[in-house]
Amino acid sequence: MQTVDHTKKGWSVKDVIFLAIIAIFFGIIYQVWSFAYYAIAATPLKPYANDLTLGVWIMAGPLAGVLLKKVGASVVGELLAAAVEMLLFSSWGASTLISGFIQGIGNELGFAATGYKNWGRLGLLLSAIGSTIITFVWDWFQSGYSEYHVGLLVSLFVIRFVSIGFFSGVLVYWIKKLVNRSGLIK
């Protein structure tokens, strides 16, 4: 009996497994990467460590977006990555899931601004801008950015945008180009 409807637009179990497997891979990559983060995070320069590395943590969202090209893919992709992260690897506990959701929303807004029509450069640029602003506002409350000097805040904002722009923008764009060239995903 055929039980899979290939024409439907919603989430199939294959999409979920696909994103979850990618999320687990990300979890493994993050583990290696987090040593660098911890080295800086144990010093007063922690806010810099946060903002410098943020782009890497956020990648899963826009990558899910450009691969699946679905409404909500960025939020679900980032949320799945956060869930995997929390259940298997995290030392941030409860905040992982909440931050994952917020980061996903930021990326999603960028793609939504193009009416979910542009998954290329413009979509990724807007998604990077969206998540930079949304996550900064979030850290204003969560990580206490409201208590820092203005000078530090300005430099943090710029560093954050560069980090997100590179990892969640440029790198995701390169990956997408490679995937397109390989003809794996139509």
Add this chain to the structure above:
Amino acid sequence: MSSKRINPTILVIIMLGIGLQITFAHSVSTNIVVIFVTCLYLCYCKASGKLLILTSLYAFPLALGSWWSFIMFGTGDVWHTAWIYASRVYAYLYLGAIVTLTVSVKNILLSLSLHLKLSSTFVYGLLASFNLLGRIKHQYKTIRYSAMMRGTTYHFWNPSLYLRVIIVALNWSQDLAEAMTSQGFTEGAARTLTYKDNLPKWQWCLATFLILLYFVFSFLVRPW
């Protein structure tokens, strides 16, 4: 599962309900109360002490970094701020631990599907992928070693690394989804369940009570 424990769904609700509020609260005392209560519950559930100590040590650089950065770059009452954000790291950590260290991933997901109607596509999709954890770790090594054989080292900024990851994820998700379908899994269809999960009414009341109590204390009473 022992009925004297809190249901996983309720734990997730408490975790998110209080976790979200912690973000906006400015109090060291409420953070410490959260840490104390969650640790009590962890002891009650006999959570792995070794794991708990390990994660606590792991989070220490984060707490220290937060604390120190406010002393250096903070404005206003830097000491108060520093202690708020240092204790917050641990409040978050143990709040997450009451879910992840006392219940298995499988029970969390099944409980959420039962009581919060989380779609079975997500629940079983996630479960299927978590079972692959060991193989995925192994595959990651294989990817890196096979690249080294060709004289390239994959760093996390190499797009080719992610292409390999995507290829594996595509193949495996296709195979797994087909295997699940051939075993009778139907997306969105009603399922018969052998999994039993008690959720007495008092636990819903407990979650509501704790979340409201936290709200009253951190936003109305506002202790130091």
